Amino acid sequence: MMNIVVCIKQVPNTTEVKIDKKTNTLVRSGVESIINPYDMHAIEEGLRIREELGGKVTVISMGPPQVADSLKEAISLGVDDIILLSDRAFAGADSLATSYALAKGIESIGNVDLIICGKQAIDGDTAQVGPGLAEHLSLPHTTYVKEVSNVNDKNIKVKRTIEDGYEVVEMDLPALITVVKEINETRFPSIRGILRSREIEVPVLTADNLEVDKNKIGLNGSPTQVVSVFTPQVEAQTEIFNGEPAEQAHKLVEVLRQQKII
Amino acid sequence: MSIRVTDSCIGCGVCMNKCPFGAIKMENGKPIFLDNCTLCGSCVEACPVDAIEIEKKVVNDINLADYKNVWVFGEQRDGEISSVVYELVGEGRKLADKLNEDLCVVLYGNNLKKKAEELIKYGVHKVYLLENSKLETYNDEIYTTVVTGMIEKYKPSIILLGATTIGRSLGPRVAARIETGLTADCTGLDIDEEKGVLLQTRPAFGGNIMATIVCENHRPQMATVRPGVMKSALIKSDYKGEIITEDFDLDKLESKTRVIEIVKEMQDRVKIEEAEIIVAGGRGVGSAEKFDIIKKLADLLGGAVGATRAAVDNGWISHDHQVGQTGKTVSPKIYIACGISGAVQHLVGMKPSDIIIAINKDPQASIFNYATYGLVGDLHEIIPILINQIAEGKDFMEAAASAQS
Ligand SMILES: Cc1cc2nc3c(=O)[nH]c(=O)nc-3n(C[C@H](O)[C@H](O)[C@H](O)COP(=O)(O)OP(=O)(O)OC[C@H]3O[C@@H](n4cnc5c(N)ncnc54)[C@H](O)[C@@H]3O)c2cc1C
Numbered sequence A: 001m002m003n004i005v006v007c008i009k010q011v012p013n014t015t016e017v018k019i020d021k022k023t024n025t026l027v028r029s030g031v032e033s034i035i036n037p038y039d040m041h042a043i044e045e046g047l048r049i050r051e052e053l054g055g056k057v058t059v060i061s062m063g064p065p066q067v068a069d070s071l072k073e074a075i076s077l078g079v080d081d082i083i084l085l086s087d088r089a090f091a092g093a094d095s096l097a098t099s100y101a102l103a104k105g106i107e108s109i110g111n112v113d114l115i116i117c118g119k120q121a122i123d124g125d126t127a128q129v130g131p132g133l134a135e136h137l138s139l140p141h142t143t144y145v146k147e148v149s150n151v152n153d154k155n156i157k158v159k160r161t162i163e164d165g166y167e168v169v170e171m172d173l174p175a176l177i178t179v180v181k182e183i184n185e186t187r188f189p190s191i192r193g194i195l196r197s198r199e200i201e202v203p204v205l206t207a208d209n210l211e212v213d214k215n216k217i218g219l220n221g222s223p224t225q226v227v228s229v230f231t232p233q234v235e236a237q238t239e240i241f242n243g244e245p246a247e248q249a250h251k252l253v254e255v256l257r258q259q260k261i262i
Numbered sequence B: 001m002s003i004r005v006t007d008s009c010i011g012c013g014v015c016m017n018k019c020p021f022g023a024i025k026m027e028n029g030k031p032i033f034l035d036n037c038t039l040c041g042s043c044v045e046a047c048p049v050d051a052i053e054i055e056k057k058v059v060n061d062i063n064l065a066d067y068k069n070v071w072v073f074g075e076q077r078d079g080e081i082s083s084v085v086y087e088l089v090g091e092g093r094k095l096a097d098k099l100n101e102d103l104c105v106v107l108y109g110n111n112l113k114k115k116a117e118e119l120i121k122y123g124v125h126k127v128y129l130l131e132n133s134k135l136e137t138y139n140d141e142i143y144t145t146v147v148t149g150m151i152e153k154y155k156p157s158i159i160l161l162g163a164t165t166i167g168r169s170l171g172p173r174v175a176a177r178i179e180t181g182l183t184a185d186c187t188g189l190d191i192d193e194e195k196g197v198l199l200q201t202r203p204a205f206g207g208n209i210m211a212t213i214v215c216e217n218h219r220p221q222m223a224t225v226r227p228g229v230m231k232s233a234l235i236k237s238d239y240k241g242e243i244i245t246e247d248f249d250l251d252k253l254e255s256k257t258r259v260i261e262i263v264k265e266m267q268d269r270v271k272i273e274e275a276e277i278i279v280a281g282g283r284g285v286g287s288a289e290k291f292d293i294i295k296k297l298a299d300l301l302g303g304a305v306g307a308t309r310a311a312v313d314n315g316w317i318s319h320d321h322q323v324g325q326t327g328k329t330v331s332p333k334i335y336i337a338c339g340i341s342g343a344v345q346h347l348v349g350m351k352p353s354d355i356i357i358a359i360n361k362d363p364q365a366s367i368f369n370y371a372t373y374g375l376v377g378d379l380h381e382i383i384p385i386l387i388n389q390i391a392e393g394k395d396f397m398e399a400a401a402s403a404q405s
C-alpha cells in the first residue's frame, strides 16, 4: 500500500503567450490555464504505481482559488484525493516559500511514502520546488526521473537522466522524485472520473489551517524579488547583403575569410 | 494584502496592461488586484506616477556584512571539471573584481589536486579542496551537507552553480537548508554598484519576457547559470591564488540514496556547446533529406549542426541539436541560421554568438533584427552556391600551397 502525493501547478499555456510588439506587453486574451505538462506525467506515474501496489494518490497544489479547476481535472483522471493550499498570504511566493508551504501541506496528510513532482513548471522553468520540498521534509530525492524500475514499500529504484546518459539510483522510502516527459504516456479522463469531478468539493487549506510560520510563506518568505521585467530588446545592427544569390554568397565568403574560418 | 495603491494614482490603467497575469481590474478609475496576483511587481515598475506599493516584511537575522567573496561550485564528474565551471569562473571573476572581493572555487571529489592547481591559472584566488572517496560520485544529501557546512564556515556572499543536472538538484536543496534565495538559469549577472547586490537576469514566460531578480536581504545570493551562456575564462600567467585543503568529517554522513550504475548512452555526443561555428536549420529547410545541405556546410566549415524546435519536432534531426530555451545554449564565434524565423525561444539559446548570419527568404523575419549579416533569399539556392565558392576557394588555396612547395 503506497501513500502517494503528486504536486501540480496551474500554469498559463506559454506556447500561446505572445508579446504585443506595439505595447511591449504580454497578450493574454484567450490564453488558457493548464496543468503544468510535466505534472500530468507525475499524476500518471502516481496512478500507475497505485494500480500496481495499491494505496492512494493525493494531488496537492498551491495557488489562487481558480486552481480548483486543475484539481478537478486531476480527479477526472482518477486520483483519490485533492488539496488546495490557497490564501492571500501565500501570494508572491518564490520557490523557497512555495516548497515550504507545500511541505506543510504534505505534513498535514501524514505518512506519505512517495512524492512526485514534475521536472519543472513551464511558466518559470526553475525546477527548484521538488528538491527544495525534499529538503524541507528531510527526504532523499532524485531529479529528472525517466523510469521507475522498481518500487516496493521500502525503497524505489529509478533511472535518472543525466547529460550523457542515465544513472540507476536507489532510494529508501519515503522519498521524492521529479519526472520528465519520457517517463510515461498520460491517460485521458474516464467517464467515472469526470462525473466525480463535477460533484467534488475542493478542500481548501489556508495558512492558519496549516499552522505555518507566517514569515516563511508568500512574499515575506521569499528571499528573491523581481526588480524589473522587460522584453528582450533588439540590439544588432544588421548588414543586409543585396544582389543575386551568387553575389550574396560571395559576400558571405568574404566575411568567413576575414574571420579566418576558411 | 501587501499591495496597495496610493492617492497619487491617476487611473491611467498602464498597470492593468502590464500585468503578466491579468490580475488587475480597473474599478472607478482605480486598479483592483485580483486573487491571482502573484505580487511580481511588474505594475510597480510600470506605474508612471509611482502609485503602487508592495510592502514586504524583511525577516532575517543575519548580518549581511559578514558575507564576502564569490564562490563557484566546482562541479566534476569522473574527476573531470565540467566546462561550465570555467565559464562561471570567467563571470565570477568579473563580479568579484567589481566587489573588490575574492573569487573562490569549492572543489569536491578525489585526487583533484592537479585540477585545483590548474583552476588557479584561470583567475581563481582560492580553491577550497575537499578530497574524500565519499565525494567521488555526486550524492545530493552528502553534497548538501558539505556545501552548507562550508557556507556556514566561510560565509560567501555569492554562489554560482552550473544549471546542469547536478547544479539544478544541489542548488535548491542547499538554498532550502540555509533558507536563502536561488535564481535558476540566469543568462546575465551583474552587480548593483550602489547596493552591492547581485542582479540576476533570466527569461520567464517561455522566453517572452526577461526578469531581473535580486536577493537583497539573505546570504549567500545563489544563482544557476546554463552551460554555454557565459564566456569561458582564459588562462593568464600573472594570476596567483592558493589551494586551501579542507578537512571535513564525512565518516558519520549517511545517505538514503545509492547510485548503482552510471550508463553512458551517447557515443558520439553532439557537443554543439563547444563548437566555434554552428550552422543551424529551421522549418525553412523543408525536410530531413534537405537537411543534408546544412550538414554539408557545417562539415565544410568545420562546425557543428544546430536546429530549431520546429526542425526537431518534425523529426529532421535529433534533439541533441536543438538550440534554444528547451534545447542548448550556445555561444559560437559564428552562428549561421538557415530558414529560421527567430522566435524568442530560439534566440535565447544563440544570442550570445559573436556573429550571427541569417539566411531567410522573408525579409520581415525577426531573425534579421538580431543578425550581424543577413542574406535574403532561398537557402536552397544560396547554400549550394556558397558551398561551391568555399570549395573552389579551398582548391585554389591548396593549389597555391602545393605550387609553392
Ligand atoms: C515553451 C517553449 C519552448 C520552446 N523552446 C524552443 C527551443 O528550445 N528552440 C527552438 O528553436 N524553438 C523553441 N520553441 C519554439 C519557437 O517558439 C518557434 O516555434 C521555433 O523556434 C520556430 O522554428 P523555425 O524558425 O525553424 O520555424 P518557423 O518559425 O516556421 O520559421 C521558418 C522560417 O524559414 C523561412 N524559410 C522558409 N523556407 C525558406 C527557404 N527555402 N529559404 C530560406 N528561408 C526559408 C521562413 O521565412 C521562416 O522565417 C519553444 C516554444 C515554446 C512555447
Ligand SMILES: Nc1ncnc2c1ncn2[C@@H]1O[C@H](COP(=O)(O)O)[C@@H](O)[C@H]1O
Pocket: A007, A008, A009, A036, A038, A039, A042, A060, A061, A062, A063, A095, A098, A102, A116, A117, A118, A119, A120, A121, A122, A124, A125, A126, A127, A128, A129, A130
Ligand atoms: N504552486 C505549486 N503547487 C504545487 N506544486 C508545485 C507548485 N509549484 C511548483 N510545484 C511542483 O514543483 C515542480 C517544479 O516547479 P518549479 O520549481 O516551479 O519549476 C512542478 O512540476 C510541480 O510538481
